[in-house]
Structures are given as structure tokens and as C-alpha cells.
Amino acid sequence: MSDEEMGIVSRRFRLAFAITGVAFVAVLAVSPVKDYFREWKRYSKEYVQYAQIRPDTKRLLADFHPGIDQIWIPEMKVLDRCTTCHQGITQSGLVDPSVPQPFRAHPLMPHHPREWGCVICHRGQGAATEVSEAHETTLAWEQPLLPACYIQASCGVCHGEDLPETPKLNRGRHLLEQFNCVGCHRLQGIQRPEMIGPDLTEVGSKESREWIYKWLKEPMTVIDSNGNATVDGYLTGQPRMPQFRLNGQELAALAAYLSSLNGQPEESYRFDARVAAAWEKRPDVAEQGEARFRQMFCTTCHSLAVTRAGETKLIGGDTGPELTKVASKVNPAWLVNWLRDPQARLPHSTMPRYQWSDEDLYKVTHYITASLTDPDLLSTVPKLKSPGPEDIQLGKRLFQDKGCASCHVIQGIPSQKDFGPDLSGLGGKNVSQLDFGNSKVPRNLISYIQSKIVDPLSVNRAARMPQYYFNSTDLDAITTALLSMTGPPSSSGLAKLMRPRVQAVFRPAGSFGKIYERYQCVVCHRFNGYGGTLAPDLSFEGSRAEREWMIDFLINPTTLRPTLTFRMPQFNMSKEEAAIAADYLKTVFQTKAVDLETQSLKSYASEQVTLGRQLYEVKYQCQACHTLGSTGGYVGPNLSNAGNWLNAAWIKAWLQNPQALVPGTIEPRRAFTDQEVEALTAYLLTFKQAGSPKTKLVATNTRGGAR
Amino acid sequence: MRGRHSILIFILFGLFLLPDCRERERTLAVKPQLRAYDLEQDWNDPQRTILLDYQQAQGKRIFYTACVWCHADATPAGPSNRSNVTPTPPLLNDGNVLNSLSGEFLRNVIALGGSAMGKSTMMPAWGRTLTQEDIQAVIAYVRALAQPPYQAPVRPSS
Numbered sequence: 001m002s003d004e005e006m007g008i009v010s011r012r013f014r015l016a017f018a019i020t021g022v023a024f025v026a027v028l029a030v031s032p033v034k035d036y037f038r039e040w041k042r043y044s045k046e047y048v049q050y051a052q053i054r055p056d057t058k059r060l061l062a063d064f065h066p067g068i069d070q071i072w073i074p075e076m077k078v079l080d081r082c083t084t085c086h087q088g089i090t091q092s093g094l095v096d097p098s099v100p101q102p103f104r105a106h107p108l109m110p111h112h113p114r115e116w117g118c119v120i121c122h123r124g125q126g127a128a129t130e131v132s133e134a135h136e137t138t139l140a141w142e143q144p145l146l147p148a149c150y151i152q153a154s155c156g157v158c159h160g161e162d163l164p165e166t167p168k169l170n171r172g173r174h175l176l177e178q179f180n181c182v183g184c185h186r187l188q189g190i191q192r193p194e195m196i197g198p199d200l201t202e203v204g205s206k207e208s209r210e211w212i213y214k215w216l217k218e219p220m221t222v223i224d225s226n227g228n229a230t231v232d233g234y235l236t237g238q239p240r241m242p243q244f245r246l247n248g249q250e251l252a253a254l255a256a257y258l259s260s261l262n263g264q265p266e267e268s269y270r271f272d273a274r275v276a277a278a279w280e281k282r283p284d285v286a287e288q289g290e291a292r293f294r295q296m297f298c299t300t301c302h303s304l305a306v307t308r309a310g311e312t313k314l315i316g317g318d319t320g321p322e323l324t325k326v327a328s329k330v331n332p333a334w335l336v337n338w339l340r341d342p343q344a345r346l347p348h349s350t351m352p353r354y355q356w357s358d359e360d361l362y363k364v365t366h367y368i369t370a371s372l373t374d375p376d377l378l379s380t381v382p383k384l385k386s387p388g389p390e391d392i393q394l395g396k397r398l399f400q401d402k403g404c405a406s407c408h409v410i411q412g413i414p415s416q417k418d419f420g421p422d423l424s425g426l427g428g429k430n431v432s433q434l435d436f437g438n439s440k441v442p443r444n445l446i447s448y449i450q451s452k453i454v455d456p457l458s459v460n461r462a463a464r465m466p467q468y469y470f471n472s473t474d475l476d477a478i479t480t481a482l483l484s485m486t487g488p489p490s491s492s493g494l495a496k497l498m499r500p501r502v503q504a505v506f507r508p509a510g511s512f513g514k515i516y517e518r519y520q521c522v523v524c525h526r527f528n529g530y531g532g533t534l535a536p537d538l539s540f541e542g543s544r545a546e547r548e549w550m551i552d553f554l555i556n557p558t559t560l561r562p563t564l565t566f567r568m569p570q571f572n573m574s575k576e577e578a579a580i581a582a583d584y585l586k587t588v589f590q591t592k593a594v595d596l597e598t599q600s601l602k603s604y605a606s607e608q609v610t611l612g613r614q615l616y617e618v619k620y621q622c623q624a625c626h627t628l629g630s631t632g633g634y635v636g637p638n639l640s641n642a643g644n645w646l647n648a649a650w651i652k653a654w655l656q657n658p659q660a661l662v663p664g665t666i667e668p669r670r671a672f673t674d675q676e677v678e679a680l681t682a683y684l685l686t687f688k689q690a691g692s693p694k695t696k697l698v699a700t701n702t703r704g705g706a707r
Numbered sequence: 708m709r710g711r712h713s714i715l716i717f718i719l720f721g722l723f724l725l726p727d728c729r730e731r732e733r734t735l736a737v738k739p740q741l742r743a744y745d746l747e748q749d750w751n752d753p754q755r756t757i758l759l760d761y762q763q764a765q766g767k768r769i770f771y772t773a774c775v776w777c778h779a780d781a782t783p784a785g786p787s788n789r790s791n792v793t794p795t796p797p798l799l800n801d802g803n804v805l806n807s808l809s810g811e812f813l814r815n816v817i818a819l820g821g822s823a824m825g826k827s828t829m830m831p832a833w834g835r836t837l838t839q840e841d842i843q844a845v846i847a848y849v850r851a852l853a854q855p856p857y858q859a860p861v862r863p864s865s
Contacts, residue, residue, distance in 0.1 A: 669835040
């Protein structure tokens with residue numbers, strides 16, 4: 001090779017070397033450039049710029065964290081870098097919605113972000129520093145951010161108890177219980193109750209075959225001529241029974257099987273001959289019966305459809321079933337026997353066993369059979385041919401195949417458990433763990449849950465789940481409750497914080513126990529954290545009410561709060577029973593905060609009464625909320641009989657601190673002086689009504705009330 | 708010639724890589740309702756939904772337990788107590804009355820009662836029943852509900 005040639009080669013080499021060198025530098029430069037343009041750096045810069053135009057610049061810049069900022073809590077497995085971009089999260093000055101994201105502060109809440117991190121509640125990928133990686137589902141991280149409208153689910157992960165701050169979660173849990181989802185599914189924190197659906201062992205003696213057919217086909221009774229439910233009652237929890245997808249043959253077979261279960265023929269109750277003779281010919285027996293039905297406050301638990309101004313509404317409570325067309329359902333002999341002793345037919349029923357006089361029973365049952373019925377209800381049912389043994393056999397098989405035995409009991413048929421999939425860890429599932437099949441459902445957990453509930457066939461054509469009808473609010477509530485069921489805690493730190501869902505139980509023994517069982521007090525009243533919330537908590541009733549008043553009240557419940565629709569039913573309790581109940585309540589349900597001993601013999605001077613009146617009417621204007629005589633507000637109880645009802649020690653303790661006696665009561669706690677407390681007590685004790693006041697009938701149509 | 712080609716290829720390659728340095732602008736498209744802790748229907752316009760954050764939602768809860776009886780025309784239990792109270796208390800969403808009142812005034816009138824602030828004695832003092840946070844939450848709720856809408860005063864820059 002000549003020198004010349006060598007020169008050419010080396011020149012080429014030099015050129016190649018130069019190009020490669022430049023390329024190498026360029027490739028190396030990509031990395032710092034990429035780093036320079038990192039999203040979080042941009043947000044940091046923007047935050048500093050934004051802070052400049054704020055009035056509180058100094059403070060914002062003093063708290064600014066340059067670089068990657070993270071919250072690290074090893075025992076809870078928290079490593080969140082969200083605050084790298086969300087710089088203003090704890091700045092109280094940036095809480096206004098006009099502040100642009102990601103700089104806005106977190107609204108005030110009980111858990112401070114620096115102590116808990118973000119991902120524990122919001123989900124998403126805490127360690128990510130890219131917007132999409134932190135918020136969305138990516139290949140490496142499947143848990144996306146939880147939309148704020150379901151965020152209460154995260155409260156429920158640790159808080160098994162119902163918190164007042166999380167109404168949506170509480171409603172969802174309540175719906176899951178009410179609709180007996182635990183019949184087929186296993187759910188976290190919700191126990192399977194003793195009785196789910198009614199015992200059907202002798203259902204044939206209660207309902208006709210046609211009615212069973214109709215019920216299985218469409219378990220809504222209040223429908224228009226097109227078969228559409230006209231009352232949104234179906235959406236508010238009536239009936240509990242969902243709609244199954246059954247064809248005509250299956251319906252007929254199930255109806256044949258169930259109506260063949262008739263056990264003992266229903267024996268008609270013999271009314272007292274004089275009562276029957278006296279009422280038989282009366283044309284107003286149904287009217288009288290309705291009046292009695294209303295006086296007894298059956299509507300506290302049962303609702304009836306009422307049409308006013310073209311709009312049909314269910315009016316009444318939802319503790320028991322809706323009764324608008326109940327007479328088309330049950331036969332009259334069964335109805336009478338049921339009212340006389342519900343627990344003899346269904347041992348777990350929560351219906352109280354009333355003390356009926358023959359007259360009342362006659363009137364009320366006649367009202368129900370005559371008025372709460374619909375001759376056209378069964379018009380859509382085809383003519384059913386008399387069933388052969390093969391129909392009954394098919395019905396029996398369907399009863400198990402469709403999972404009926406998950407909720408209903410029939411003697412001799414094994415009960416089914418876990419008929420549907422286990423949902424106790426559903427809320428924490430990754431998208432890849434869910435089976436979407438070929439459906440068009442968007443691939444995320446929330447869409448999966450909601451489409452499964454709205455239309456069980458949307459994801460899996462072969463699903464066995466029946467059809468429920470929920471409005472969008474309830475659907476969101478149920479979704480929230482299901483999302484809160486994330487299975488066992490993800491870290492030891494969280495495990496320590498878990499608060500289980502505890503259910504206290506109160507079952508008194510002895511003679512009060514019998515009364516308590518008979519009248520099902522616990523369905524509406526609460527005793528030391530156990531029982532319903534429809535009526536006042538009786539845990540401290542012994543310290544509050546006087547014995548004689550209690551006896552009068554139990555025999556003839558009066559209205560203390562004029563606007564309430566849901567009143568204590570009239571049980572026709574005997575005097576002996578009332579006395580036993582009053583004595584028990586008086587001695588057992590007391591609070592230390594009220595010392596009954598010191599007050600019993602105290603008398604008040606007339607000057608104190610005068611001062612009390614002045615305080616009541618002028619200084620504190622208690623009449624804004626309380627009624628005395630015929631004037632005053634509706635918010636608090638009527639105090640016209642306070643002297644007979646309340647004891648002095650209770651009034652004093654109550655005036656000093658109402659929340660200490662009844663947590664959550666809305667009576668505001670005032671700053672009364674001791675002298676004022678004495679004077680107000682003296683004044684209130686002067687209000688005594690002679691004799692027991694008559695029960696008044698007030699027709700209002702909404703539920704609830706101030707407690 | 709070939710060198711020029713290679714340079715061109717490198718430049719093209721570099722151009723191809725460049726856009727990747729800056730992450731594409733991504734908007735997290737989420738329905739506004741999904742981003743709210745709770746919702747409230749506008750009292751005057753049932754079609755309009757008001758989005759509430761955590762604090763406002765707590766205010767709503769407290770309002771529906773303690774205040775609704777006198778500051779609304781219908782209550783969870785039916786008829787309102789508003790007509791029994793003189794002078795008639797303002798509706799909670801009445802922006803014409805409430806928007807002009809400062810946060811501090813509202814805080815005081817709730818905590819200390821009407822008589823302390825020269826208003827009706829029938830408005831009780833809630834300062835010993837509700838916490839400061841509760842009262843703040845109720846005010847946040849009042850502001851969210853106001854009709855005409857509430858405009859926060861512009862803070863003087865320091």
C-alpha cells in the first residue's frame with residue numbers, strides 16, 4: 001500500500017471516527033435532555049411561577065420542596081411521591097377550587113397526608129413520577145386512581161364500623177345487607193343472618209299457584225297495564241326478592257312444586273260469636289278496620305301505594321313488606337293466624353305479636369281482605385294446567401339449580417351456601433384477575449362491578465345472578481361498599497389500625513325478655529348499641545322517664561314529636577306487661593351521669609319557676625324548637641307533659657350537656673349557669689297534663705325525624 | 708458522499724427521538740361527577756347538580772342534622788319548622804342574604820348564637836356542640852349552595 005493510499009484510508013477512518021463520536025455524544029445527550037424535560041420538573045417550575053403570583057408567595061416558597069419529594073412510612077408500605085407535583089397539598093391557602101391542579105390543597109379531612117400518604121386512600125402508583133403512571137392502569141401497575149366519588153370505599157377498608165362522615169359507604173353496606181347479597185356471595189364484614197328469605201316449607205297453604213307464578217315472573221306488585229312498575233318502591237327496597245330469568249315452563253314447574261308444599265291445612269280462627277255477629281252486617285267494617293290499621297301505626301313498618309295527583313308513591317316504612325295488594329297474595333285464614341302469632345309461622349320474623357281483641361282483629365283483617373287487593377293482579381298469568389309429578393320434580397330441581405335454597409328454607413332440602421362467587425376481596429382485584437370474556441364492558445374494576453349489577457349477563461352470558469333494579473345513587477353506594485372489601489390488610493401497620501365491624505347483642509331473659517321478644521322492641525329501638533335506629537335509643541331510658549309515664553306510654557303511645565310519621569305502634573299491651581317493662585327499663589337502663597337519688601325530694605321555689613319561664617321564653621327562646629301547650633316549634637319533643645315524663649335529675653344533666661346523655665342529639669349544648677339550670681328545670685316540671693292523652697292521628701307522608 | 712448520507716441518517720434519527728423527551732400533554736379525562744365526594748341538587752333548579760368536596764360534604768351532613776329544621780322549606784321528617792320561627796330565618800341557599808356576610812360573621816353567628824351578633828335569639832349557639840371544623844364545613848357548604856353563586860372576595864396582596 002502506498003502512502004497515498006494509506007492517506008485515503010486514514011482520512012476515511014478519521015471521518016468515520018468523527019461521525020461515530022458525534023453520534024455517541026448525541027445519544028449520551030438524549031438522557032440529560034430527557035431528564036431535563038421530566039414532567040415533575042416542569043410542574044415544579046410551574047409551581048414556583050404560580051407561587052409568585054399568589055399573595056402568600058413567601059410561605060409557599062418556604063414550604064416548597066425542590067426535587068423529588070416523597071412520603072415514606074415503612075410500616076404501612078407507603079412510598080408516595082405524589083407531593084413532587086402536588087406541591088400545595090397541605091397549603092391551607094390553596095384550598096380554593098379556583099387554584100389549578102396539580103397545586104390545589106387537599107380539602108380539610110381527618111387524616112393528614114404527611115402522616116398517611118396518598119395511595120392508602122386514593123390508590124394509583126405512589127412511587128411513579130409520571131402523570132400517567134401515577135394515575136392510570138399501566139402494564140406494570142394495575143391499580144388506577146380511585147375516582148373521588150368512590151373514595152369512601154377507602155375509609156371502609158380500615159373502618160368496619162359505620163362512620164357519620166361516609167354516608168355513601170354506609171348506605172352501600174346497608175343495601176348489601178338488605179338485599180341479602182350474603183345469601184349467595186361471601187362479603188367482607190357482613191355476616192350471614194339467621195333468616196334470609198321466608199321459610200317455604202308450608203308456602204302452599206299461604207299462597208295460590210297463580211300468585212307464585214306471578215311473583216316469580218315479576219316480583220313487583222304495583223304495576224301499570226303495561227307491566228311497568230309505577231312506584232319507585234321497587235328501587236327503594238321493595239320487594240327484596242330479585243327477578244329471575246325463567247321461561248314459562250320453568251315458572252309453571254316452580255309454582256307447581258311450591259304450591260304442592262302445603263303441610264297442615266290452614267285452620268280458620270273462630271271469632272267470638274258475638275263480635276262476628278255484630279260486625280258481619282255492618283257496611284263500614286272495612287272503613288273501621290282501616291281506621292284501626294292506621295291507629296295501630298302498621299305503616300311504621302309497612303308501606304302502601306298511594307296515588308295523589310297522578311303520582312303513585314309508597315308511603316310507610318320499609319321494615320316489613322309492602323302491603324298494597326297483600327290480600328291477593330295470602331289466603332284470609334292464613335292472614336288471621338299470622339296476625340295472631342307471626343312467630344308460629346316464621347320463627348325469625350320481626351313482626352311483633354300484638355295483643356288483639358277479637359273486634360280489632362275482625363275489623364283489620366276485613367279491611368285488608370277487602371281493600372288491599374287487586375282483582376287484575378293475576379290477569380297476566382296464563383291458565384295453569386294441573387301439575388303432574390314430573391312438573392313437581394322439575395320444580396324441585398329448579399329450586400336448587402337456581403339457588404333458591406341460598407335464601408329460602410324448605411324442610412328436607414339442603415340449604416345452599418356460597419352459591420355465587422366469593423366477593424370478599426373484590427375491591428382489591430387487579431383488572432387481569434377479572435374475567436371480562438368478549439364483552440364490551442370497559443376494562444376496569446368499577447365498570448365490571450357496575451355492569452354485573454345492572455345486567456348480570458353483560459359480562460357472562462351464563463351468569464346465574466338474578467336481576468336487581470337499583471337507581472344510580474344506590475348503584476354507586478353498592479359499588480363503594482364492594483370496593484371497600486379489599487381482603488386482608490396489605491401491611492402490618494394497616495392491620496393494627498383495622499376496626500372490625502362489631503355487632504353487640506342484647507337478649508334479656510326473664511319476664512322482660514318475653515315482652516321484649518313478643519313486641520320485637522329491638523327492631524326499632526336501640527339498647528347499648530344493639531338494635532334499630534327508627535326510634536329513640538333506650539340505653540338510658542331509666543334515667544330519663546318516670547315509671548308511671550312509661551306505663552301510660554306503653555299502653556297508649558302518644559306523640560312526643562308532632563311531625564313524625566313513624567310512631568310507636570299500639571300493641572294493646574296489658575297493664576301488667578307495661579309495668580314489667582317499665583320496671584326493667586327503670587332499673588337496668590341508667591346512666592351514671594344522672595343521679596336520681598339526690599333529686600327525688602327537692603322542691604322548687606316559685607321565684608325559680610318565674611325565672612325559668614323568663615329564660616325559656618325570652619333569653620333562650622326555647623319555643624323555637626319545642627312545643628308547650630299549642631305553640632312552639634316541631635324540632636324537639638313536645639314538653640307539655642314534661643313534669644310527668646322527665647325526672648328533675650335528667651333535665652338538669654341534659655341541660656348541662658345533652659350530648660353526654662344522647663350522643664349526636666341535635667339539642668345544642670349551651671353555657672347555662674347552675675342557677676339557670678335549676679330555674680329551667682323548675683319551670684319545665686310545672687307542665688303536667690292530667691290523665692293519659694289520647695293518641696292523635698296525624699297524616700303526614702315522609703319519614704324520619706329529629707332525634 | 709456516503710459520509711453525508713450517514714450524517715443525514717443520524718440527524719433524522721435524532722429528530723425521531725426528540726419528541727420522546729417531552730411527555731405528551733395528557734388530560735385526565737374524568738366525568739366531573741366522578742371527582743366529587745358528594746353531590747347536592749340545586750334547591751332552585753333540580754336539573755343542576757352541585758359537586759361537593761370532602762369538607763363541603765361534611766357541611767351537608769351537619770346541615771341535614773342540625774340546621775335543616777329552620778333553614779329549609781322541607782326536612783327529612785316532612786314539614787319545616789321555619790314557619791314557627793320569627794323572624795323567618797333565611798334559606799340556606801339564599802345568596803342574596805348570605806353572600807354579603809363574611810366568613811367570620813357566619814362563624815360567629817353559628818358559634819355564639821343569634822343574640823350575640825344582634826340577630827334573632829331563636830338561632831341557638833352551636834359553639835359547644837359543633838367543633839370549629841364542623842362550623843367551617845357548614846360555611847363551606849353554604850358557599851357551595853348559594854344562589855346566586857358566591858364569589859370569594861379577592862384577598863389583598865401582602
